[in-house]
Amino acid sequence: MLKTFPKGGIHPPENKITAEKGIKRMAVPKVVNVPIAQHIGIPAEIVVDRKDKVVKGQIIAKSGGFVSSNIHSPVAGTVTKLDLIIDSSGYKKQCIVIRTDAKDPSNFEEVENPLKTDIELEPKEILQRITDCGIVGLGGATFPSQVKLNVREGTTLDYLIINGVECEPYLTADHRLMLEKAEEIVVGIKILMKALHLKKVVIGIENNKKDAISLFKKVIKKEDGIQVAALQVKYPQGGEKQLVRAILGREVPKNGLPLDVGVIVHNVGTIFAIYQAIQYDKPLIERVVTVTGKKLQNPSNFWVKIGTPIKDLIAEVGGLPEGTRKLVNGGPMMGKAIKNTDVPVTKGTSGILVIDEEEASRGEAKNCIRCGQCVFVCPMGLEPHLLMNLSEKGMYDKASAEDIMTCIECGSCSYVCPSHRPLLDYIRFGKNIVKKLETSKN
Amino acid sequence: MTDSVLYSVLLLVSLGVVAAVVLYIVSKKFYVYENPLIAEVDELLPGANCAGCGSPGCKSFAEKLVNTEDISSLFCPVGGNDVMKEVAAILGKEVVERDPTVAVLRCQGSCEVRPKTTEYQGPRTCAISAMVYSGETDCQYGCLGDGDCVKVCKFDAMYMDETTGLPLIITDNCTSCGACVEECPRDIIEMRPRNKRDLKVFVGCLNEDKGGIAKKSCSVACIGCSKCEDICPKDAVIMVNNLAYIDPVLCTLCRKCVDICPTHSIIETNFPPKKVKKVVEKKVVENVAVIKEEVIAESKNIKTDA
Ligand code: SF4
Ligand code: SF4
Ligand code: SF4
Ligand code: SF4
Numbered sequence: 001m002l003k004t005f006p007k008g009g010i011h012p013p014e015n016k017i018t019a020e021k022g023i024k025r026m027a028v029p030k031v032v033n034v035p036i037a038q039h040i041g042i043p044a045e046i047v048v049d050r051k052d053k054v055v056k057g058q059i060i061a062k063s064g065g066f067v068s069s070n071i072h073s074p075v076a077g078t079v080t081k082l083d084l085i086i087d088s089s090g091y092k093k094q095c096i097v098i099r100t101d102a103k104d105p106s107n108f109e110e111v112e113n114p115l116k117t118d119i120e121l122e123p124k125e126i127l128q129r130i131t132d133c134g135i136v137g138l139g140g141a142t143f144p145s146q147v148k149l150n151v152r153e154g155t156t157l158d159y160l161i162i163n164g165v166e167c168e169p170y171l172t173a174d175h176r177l178m179l180e181k182a183e184e185i186v187v188g189i190k191i192l193m194k195a196l197h198l199k200k201v202v203i204g205i206e207n208n209k210k211d212a213i214s215l216f217k218k219v220i221k222k223e224d225g226i227q228v229a230a231l232q233v234k235y236p237q238g239g240e241k242q243l244v245r246a247i248l249g250r251e252v253p254k255n256g257l258p259l260d261v262g263v264i265v266h267n268v269g270t271i272f273a274i275y276q277a278i279q280y281d282k283p284l285i286e287r288v289v290t291v292t293g294k295k296l297q298n299p300s301n302f303w304v305k306i307g308t309p310i311k312d313l314i315a316e317v318g319g320l321p322e323g324t325r326k327l328v329n330g331g332p333m334m335g336k337a338i339k340n341t342d343v344p345v346t347k348g349t350s351g352i353l354v355i356d357e358e359e360a361s362r363g364e365a366k367n368c369i370r371c372g373q374c375v376f377v378c379p380m381g382l383e384p385h386l387l388m389n390l391s392e393k394g395m396y397d398k399a400s401a402e403d404i405m406t407c408i409e410c411g412s413c414s415y416v417c418p419s420h421r422p423l424l425d426y427i428r429f430g431k432n433i434v435k436k437l438e439t440s441k442n
Numbered sequence: 443m444t445d446s447v448l449y450s451v452l453l454l455v456s457l458g459v460v461a462a463v464v465l466y467i468v469s470k471k472f473y474v475y476e477n478p479l480i481a482e483v484d485e486l487l488p489g490a491n492c493a494g495c496g497s498p499g500c501k502s503f504a505e506k507l508v509n510t511e512d513i514s515s516l517f518c519p520v521g522g523n524d525v526m527k528e529v530a531a532i533l534g535k536e537v538v539e540r541d542p543t544v545a546v547l548r549c550q551g552s553c554e555v556r557p558k559t560t561e562y563q564g565p566r567t568c569a570i571s572a573m574v575y576s577g578e579t580d581c582q583y584g585c586l587g588d589g590d591c592v593k594v595c596k597f598d599a600m601y602m603d604e605t606t607g608l609p610l611i612i613t614d615n616c617t618s619c620g621a622c623v624e625e626c627p628r629d630i631i632e633m634r635p636r637n638k639r640d641l642k643v644f645v646g647c648l649n650e651d652k653g654g655i656a657k658k659s660c661s662v663a664c665i666g667c668s669k670c671e672d673i674c675p676k677d678a679v680i681m682v683n684n685l686a687y688i689d690p691v692l693c694t695l696c697r698k699c700v701d702i703c704p705t706h707s708i709i710e711t712n713f714p715p716k717k718v719k720k721v722v723e724k725k726v727v728e729n730v731a732v733i734k735e736e737v738i739a740e741s742k743n744i745k746t747d748a
Contacts (some may be wrong), residue, residue, distance in 0.1 A: 060492050086653075090575025090576045091575070091582055092576075092651075336574075337575075338559055339559070339575065340560075360563075365565070414674060422564055422565045425565050425570055425574070
């Protein structure tokens with residue numbers, strides 16, 4: 001039996017149509033719109049001005065606090081304006097607009113760095129470099145990596161788990177990266193082992209990526225302390241708590257972090273970014289994005305510069321097909337619909353999903369029939385139907401007592417509900433209010 | 443036969459007596475003293491339990507009025523000055539007279555002038571749609587049209603206008619309890635002084651985008667041109683973030699700004715219709731405005747050319 005987490009979970013159709021498509025490099029766009037809030041926490045502070053010339057990889061916005069991150073220019077060019085542009089949240093957010101310099105060779109000649117296995121930096125330097133290079137979690141949560149790696153003295157930490165699960169349907173960015181950069185990723189793992197003085201690492205990969213599993217098994221043969229765990233295919237296994245439970249059998253406390261049970265979890269994409277930052281001093285200015293959808297002519301995976309407007313990606317895969325109803329930033333389960341195609345790619349954009357009428361429509365919400373399916377699939381052991389009712393009726397104390405804050409917003413409940421109840425919408429709303437009430441209390 | 447009737451009557455009567463005695467003892471034993479003034483004040487209050495005063499209901503507001511030394515900061519918006527004066531008379535305390543206010547909707551973005559650019563399928567409440575994104579139109583400041591304000595109004599003073607997709611306020615029913623102001627996630631509803639005959643002048647827009655962008659998302663948006671600020675003789679117009687706001691205290695209702703606003707963002711209510719002569723005058727003013735705009739545009743062109 002393959003390992004997995006015990007409570008709840010679903011298995012939606014995988015639809016990994018781009019799994020065979022190698023990662024292509026997107027042409028550098030003419031203009032990039034770089035938002036200053038691409039990570040969880042405090043937005044970065046802009047350090048450039050209009051008309052400034054910037055070189056590729058230069059810091060254009062500095063980390064604005066402890067939980068924040070540097071932002072670098074993805075291209076060489078000129079800052080044309082500091083403007084408000086709609087980002088994936090649907091609201092206008094502060095962006096740095098840079099016009100690419102068509103003559104600068106650094107914009108067009110992409111050097112493929114050879115594999116470099118010797119780790120020269122000392123642990124302290126490694127952590128500093130990760131901070132400088134603006135690395136954030138690339139799995140989607142965009143949590144600044146240096147904060148996660150900042151382990152206080154005296155904390156017991158014995159395992160690093162590498163998240164190569166990619167449990168979201170459609171997305172294949174991590175899968176392709178694992179296939180194409182396996183050796184680099186292993187070096188990246190060793191960098192973190194050195195930085196955190198760790199002895200044990202497990203790479204968790206779901207069993208629908210057999211090629212990646214066997215590849216990694218081969219690459220780590222000679223490495224001490226690194227293992228590969230093949231996991232049963234189940235959503236939301238990519239959630240940190242679910243993954244720790246699946247691989248190590250450790251239960252992360254309700255409102256706690258994996259670190260509370262001695263574990264740190266990092267996504268494979270983040271590990272590759274760390275590898276590049278440490279070995280080649282390359283800041284996080286591009287990422288792998290899956291552009292996919294059933295009706296697309298040519299769905300594929302791309303290396304995309306941060307700030308590239310999504311319309312460029314759409315053009316690259318053959319334009320929007322007839323009958324498109326929705327564009328989603330991320331996967332179908334946790335992704336968010338976007339307002340228009342000018343929305344820029346950010347550090348958290350793992351995929352762009354193009355959805356047609358049939359898949360896009362939500363069924364009409366009917367009364368709860370008390371079938372209990374939402375309770376059955378909730379990986380956090382919550383009662384979604386109850387939480388929805390409580391937040392709809394404004395009974396936030398009760399909702400808080402029923403652990404509404406532990407919901408990981410995986411959407412499994414809304415997915416299975418036969419009455420099409422908008423469970424997650426109301427739960428999210430309730431969480432928002434509970435959070436506000438709690439901060440106002442303190 | 444007669445026996446059974448007699449027995450049952452006797453039984454019921456004795457039961458009643460026992461119950462009466464128990465009730466009497468209990469009511470004496472558990473008697474709680476309550477200041478009789480509270481009941482008296484409660485009697486005066488409107489009994490709407492709308493929470494417009496900040497207390498959860500009229501009874502608790504009455505308690506607060508009786509138990510607070512200085513009640514000048516307390517006010518029942520539904521009862522208004524009259525009720526507050528009576529309350530003050532009973533309690534022998536001072537109240538401050540307040541200008542009566544009424545709710546106004548600071549958005550004119552009907553379906554006609556503010557086209558929908560996306561479609562929303564989630565739960566239809568303003569609170570949730572404001573949480574997930576900026577709304578179905580390109581204006582991220584305007585009314586979402588899901589009627590949360592209408593749902594909280596206890597006085598039938600609001601309803602959704604099907605044709606415009608915006609809520610409508612029936613001023614006569616509005617008690618200015620403030621429930622809708624509190625509820626709206628976009629802060630679109632404002633309490634403004636009722637003035638004489640309910641005359642009001644205010645900016646019906648909250649869009650802080652730069653002129654061109656605002657105008658593109660909604661044809662009656664305030665474009666921040668400052669014309670109203672310039673023409674206002676009383677300096678009642680304040681420009682913040684490309685948006686005009688009219689200070690109700692300074693505004694003398696002269697309506698000069700209403701006429702000059704190029705996008706008709708400024709709303710006037712309940713003024714008698716203007717005389718024909720005036721309409722002609724207004725046109726002239728408009729023409730002047732247009733010409734002025736052209737001149738400005740031209741001078742700008744020259745600048746950029748140079
Ligand atoms: S969205 Fe929240 S409540 Fe619903 S299944 Fe996931 S964790 Fe449970
Ligand atoms: S799955 Fe839907 S219908 Fe079933 S109990 Fe949950 S909310 Fe009710
Ligand atoms: S005024 Fe506010 S609460 Fe009322 S419908 Fe508009 S957005 Fe919703
Ligand atoms: S005149 Fe009209 S558009 Fe110009 S600032 Fe005043 S309200 Fe806004």
